[in-house]
Amino acid sequence: MARPRCPALTLPLPASFSLPFSSLSAKMAASIVSSDFLSKAGTMYLGERLWNKVSWGKEAKAGDAASRSIMKAFAWRAFAMVNTLIISIFFAKSVKVGK
DSSP: OOOOSOGGGGSOOOHHHHSHHHHSOHHHHHHHHHHHHHHHHHHHHHHHHHHHHOOTTEETTTEEOHHHHHHHHHHHHHHHHHHHHHHHHHHHOOOOOOO
């Protein structure tokens, strides 16, 4: 079997793009996705500004240490997960899963 030239194109869509359309109206899904995008863009900007004030893991000439980068990545993913959940519940007005 031949390998695809661009494996990224063969991956399924992220859940944030595919799940809202499975059980919600297109208008609600668009509201969730756009609000999620805007809130994450703003908070990522503020988060990076806050991380710049923290000296832990900064190396003088090399930039961020690997441990700092990993901590930032985990902190961001945790925030992003909670952010998406809160916005989805706000627009759906329910936490019901399934029918």
